[in-house]
Amino acid sequence: MKTVSILIPVYNETDVLKLLYDRLKYLMDNSTSYKWEILFVNDGSKDDSLLIIRNLRNVDQRVNFVDLSRNYGKEIAMLAGFDYVIGDCVVIMDADLQDPPELIPQMLQYWEEGYDDVYAKRRKRDGESFLKKMTSKLYYRILQKTTKIELQVDTGDFRLLDRKCISALKQIRESQRYTKGIFSWIGFKKKELLFDRDIRAAGKTKWNYWSLIGLAIEGVTSFTISPLRISSILGLIVSVFSFIYMCYVFGKALLYGDPVQGYPSLIVIILFLGGVQLLSLGILGEYVGRIFYETKRRPPYFVREYNGEYQMKKNN
Numbered sequence: 189m190k191t192v193s194i195l196i197p198v199y200n201e202t203d204v205l206k207l208l209y210d211r212l213k214y215l216m217d218n219s220t221s222y223k224w225e226i227l228f229v230n231d232g233s234k235d236d237s238l239l240i241i242r243n244l245r246n247v248d249q250r251v252n253f254v255d256l257s258r259n260y261g262k263e264i265a266m267l268a269g270f271d272y273v274i275g276d277c278v279v280i281m282d283a284d285l286q287d288p289p290e291l292i293p294q295m296l297q298y299w300e301e302g303y304d305d306v307y308a309k310r311r312k313r314d315g316e317s318f319l320k321k322m323t324s325k326l327y328y329r330i331l332q333k334t335t336k337i338e339l340q341v342d343t344g345d346f347r348l349l350d351r352k353c354i355s356a357l358k359q360i361r362e363s364q365r366y367t368k369g370i371f372s373w374i375g376f377k378k379k380e381l382l383f384d385r386d387i388r389a390a391g392k393t394k395w396n397y398w399s400l401i402g403l404a405i406e407g408v409t410s411f412t413i414s415p416l417r418i419s420s421i422l423g424l425i426v427s428v429f430s431f432i433y434m435c436y437v438f439g440k441a442l443l444y445g446d447p448v449q450g451y452p453s454l455i456v457i458i459l460f461l462g463g464v465q466l467l468s469l470g471i472l473g474e475y476v477g478r479i480f481y482e483t484k485r486r487p488p489y490f491v492r493e494y495n496g497e498y499q500m501k502k503n504n
């Protein structure tokens with residue numbers, strides 16, 4: 189019998205865990221043609237989440253959990269999940285029930301048909317502001333334009349992955365992770381599934397606008413170097429125009445002389461070039477920062493315990 193793992197990163201989710209487990213239990217008890225695992229990755233929760241998970245584990249041996257040494261963020265928590273998950277396939281889900289577990293049987297069906305990566309695409313986005321929808325749409329459009337790898341728009345981390353994909357994902361051990369991009373990058377046979385994303389069942393979101401901007405920059409810089417290219421091209425264009433303008437100024441000065449004038453144009457040019465230079469430096473800095481993090485070659489995370497016991501992680 190094949191084992192299906194459900195991977196759930198958890199950070200301060202006391203309010204929903206019981207609800208989530210009940211929904212999953214119903215699903216598992218009704219699909220007896222598979223063996224099931226629920227793997228909770230406790231991402232350094234500061235509330236009673238771990239306690240609740242422990243209790244679930246005590247009553248249901250299908251529940252496993254990894255407790256990380258601190259809060260690393262969802263991206264790293266998912267990597268830890270890939271390392272510890274035991275199933276022949278894994279379904280990644282949010283703890284807050286925004287991803288309906290009822291979709292899993294259909295994902296499994298596609299999986300049986302031979303697809304490696306069945307991802308759930310949002311039909312509409314409930315409970316999100318107009319601004320968030322707009323910016324996210326624009327963002328993905330731009331990101332897609334700058335890369336040859338096909339991105340999945342309106343797709344989160346809710347998806348089913350075959351063992352093949354998990355093995356691939358485990359080998360990608362960047363500490364600055366943009367998992368959404370990595371899913372696309374690894375390739376494999378993908379299948380889309382449409383669904384309506386629910387609003388959070390309880391508790392509140394861990395994202396604010398700042399962290400979303402951070403993730404957006406992460407997405408671009410870990411995926412493509414086109415911002416560097418754009419700043420080079422911009423530099424080239426500005427240089428060409430400067431050269432033409434220089435010839436013009438020189439010529440004018442030689443022909444007609446030059447009573448000192450032109451303060452406005454001077455200050456505008458200086459400010460413009462200063463801005464372009466700062467922007468380019470900033471872009472460069474983003475990439476250098478990324479190099480800085482990766483060259484340290486630290487393990488992406490540490491585990492406090494697995495199912496109540498401390499364990500040395502066997503790498504890969």
Ligand code: UDP
Nearest residue numbers: 197198199231261262265282283393394395
């Ligand atoms: N999460 C996590 N570590 C974090 C932040 C979030 O493991 O540092 C988990 C969280 O418990 C949830 C999932 O990531 O299961 C998605 O978080 P959230 O619902 O806050 O994000 P949103 O749905 O608003 O994008």
Ligand code: MG
Nearest residue numbers: 282284286388
């Ligand atoms: Mg959520």
